[in-house]
Amino acid sequence: MDIRRYDGKTVLVTGAGYGIGRAIALRFTREGARVGVLDVDLETAGETVGLIASAGGVAHAVRADVSKSEEVKKAVDEVASTLGPIDVLVNNAGIRYVRKVLEMTDEEWNKTIAINLTGMFYLTKAVAPQMLARGGGKIVNVGSMSGLIGQLGRAAYGASKGGVLQLTRSLAVELGPTINVNAIAPGYIAGTAMMREVDKDTKNVEWMVASTLARRAGTPEDVAGAAAFLASDDASFITGATLLVDGGFSAARFRA
Numbered sequence: 001m002d003i004r005r006y007d008g009k010t011v012l013v014t015g016a017g018y019g020i021g022r023a024i025a026l027r028f029t030r031e032g033a034r035v036g037v038l039d040v041d042l043e044t045a046g047e048t049v050g051l052i053a054s055a056g057g058v059a060h061a062v063r064a065d066v067s068k069s070e071e072v073k074k075a076v077d078e079v080a081s082t083l084g085p086i087d088v089l090v091n092n093a094g095i096r097y098v099r100k101v102l103e104m105t106d107e108e109w110n111k112t113i114a115i116n117l118t119g120m121f122y123l124t125k126a127v128a129p130q131m132l133a134r135g136g137g138k139i140v141n142v143g144s145m146s147g148l149i150g151q152l153g154r155a156a157y158g159a160s161k162g163g164v165l166q167l168t169r170s171l172a173v174e175l176g177p178t179i180n181v182n183a184i185a186p187g188y189i190a191g192t193a194m195m196r197e198v199d200k201d202t203k204n205v206e207w208m209v210a211s212t213l214a215r216r217a218g219t220p221e222d223v224a225g226a227a228a229f230l231a232s233d234d235a236s237f238i239t240g241a242t243l244l245v246d247g248g249f250s251a252a253r254f255r256a
């Protein structure tokens, strides 16, 4: 990898203690950025920072629950004062309960919306004013294919992710042309904590891979590459968009 689109830039990645967020953090540091590694779990955030440091990058771990407005504000201030004003925000933190609506508790529903959707609202409110004042910035929101199609047991998750895609469009309208705001909708990305149980279900994995035009599961690095593209000047004419990173899963109903 020899592209370095982020020399001298500060990037804040939420949920960067594990999985896709960690891969995104690593990717941006490889391209020269200093990265704020925000996670509700400070220990795993520290591990991400350790991986970045051993690869020669610069990062800072900060703990915050994205669904708590005050924690978010403090964390954003800490990252900006440690690493410099934030040029790129990647809203990636998320949770998922696989539960049919009639079996889902109020708490599970509210927590899903609070972390996956309201968290992005809090982060944007904390970061965007600085970007507007400095005359530029990029926001990348990690949605999901589940925000575009109906799936069993994904009502809360899918509603939160559908909300993320719509929030992205609204933010692109309100914050443009100074800030580009885009979303990524990943399909099945193996090897993350969220997919731990799914990855073990060999039959389901075989079906998902067979239904994917790329004939493989996605990797956190696949999503990281899309995030690094959307936040770069290569994507300066792209805003309010949703980039599917699903190996073609949702493009095809029948392929025979």
Ligand SMILES: NC(=O)c1ccc[n+]([C@@H]2O[C@H](COP(=O)([O-])OP(=O)(O)OC[C@H]3O[C@@H](n4cnc5c(N)ncnc54)[C@H](O)[C@@H]3O)[C@@H](O)[C@H]2O)c1
Pocket (backbone or CB within 6 Å): 014, 015, 016, 017, 018, 019, 020, 021, 038, 039, 040, 041, 044, 064, 065, 066, 067, 092, 093, 094, 095, 096, 115, 142, 143, 144, 145, 185, 186, 187, 188, 189, 190, 192, 193, 194, 195
């Ligand atoms: N893995 C997939 O197949 C897949 C597919 C589509 C979308 N996504 C989305 O990608 C994002 C990352 O998912 P992942 O698979 O890497 O999951 P993961 O569980 O491996 O990582 C999520 C990270 O977010 C952190 N987090 C959870 N709640 C938080 C909170 N309240 N505040 C701050 N941090 C919090 C966790 O501690 C964890 O480090 C999520 O938004 C998820 O919905 C994942």
